[in-house]
C-alpha cells in the first residue's frame with residue numbers, strides 16, 4: 143500500500159485503437175492514476191471516449207494543445223468543456239489574447255456547469271533541445287529561460303499552469319509561485335538509458351520530477367510498452 147496520491151500521475155494513452163486504450167484503463171485505473179488522451183486517440187475515438195472515462199470518475203488530461211486564432215481556440219475550449227476533463231491545454235506561443243480567451247471560455251463553462259477544466263499552457267515541448275530551439279526554430283537563449291518567460295505569460299493570461307520539462311519546474315515555481323500548476327511529461331524510469339528515451343530530449347525520472355516540485359507528471363511509453371504495465375505503475379508509486 144502506498145501513500146502517494148496516484149492521481150498526480152497521468153498515463154498517456156497513445157494507442158492505435160480505442161480497444162487498446164480501454165484495456166490499459168481496465169488494468170491501470172485500480173492504481174488510482176489519471177489518464178491523458180492526446181491527439182492520436184482523440185482523432186480516432188472522438189469526445190465519446192473522453193466522456194466514457196470521466197463518466198467512470200477517472201481523472202482525464204485532454205492534451206489537444208490548441209494553437210489557433212483566439213476566437214477558434216475559445217470555441218474549442220467551449221466544445222471540449224462539457225466532457226468533464228480535469229485539464230486541457232493550449233500553446234503559449236499562440237499569444238496572450240488567445241490564452242485569455244481560452245480561460246474566459248473555461249470560466250463561462252464554470253458558470254454554466256459549475257466546474258471547468260484547468261487550462262494550462264504548453265511551453266517548449268519536452269522533445270525540443272536547446273539546439274533545435276535556437277537553430278531550427280530561431281528562438282535564441284536557454285530553454286529554461288524561454289520556458290520561464292512563457293510560464294509568466296501564461297500566468298498573466300490567467301492560465302492555471304503550464305506543461306514543461308522537469309528541468310524547468312523549480313524556476314517556474316520561483317517565478318510564478320507554488321500554486322501555479324506544473325504538469326511534466328518527458329518522464330523516463332532510467333533517465334540515462336538512451337535507448338528508452340525515444341524522441342524526448344529533456345527527461346527526468348518520476349522521483350526527480352516530484353523532487354523538483356512537479357504537481358503532476360505524464361508517463362506514456364515507459365508504462366504502456368513495459369512488459370507488465372500494472373506492476374510498473376505499482377513500482378513507480380512504491381518508490382514515491
Ligand SMILES: O=c1ccn([C@@H]2O[C@H](COP(=O)(O)O)[C@@H](O)[C@H]2O)c(=O)[nH]1
Nearest residue numbers: 154180266267268327328360361362363
Ligand atoms: O512537451 C510535451 C507535451 C506533451 N507531451 C505528451 O506526453 C506524452 C509523453 O509520452 P512518452 O511516451 O512518455 O514520451 C505524449 O503523449 C506526448 O504527446 C510530451 O511528451 N511533451
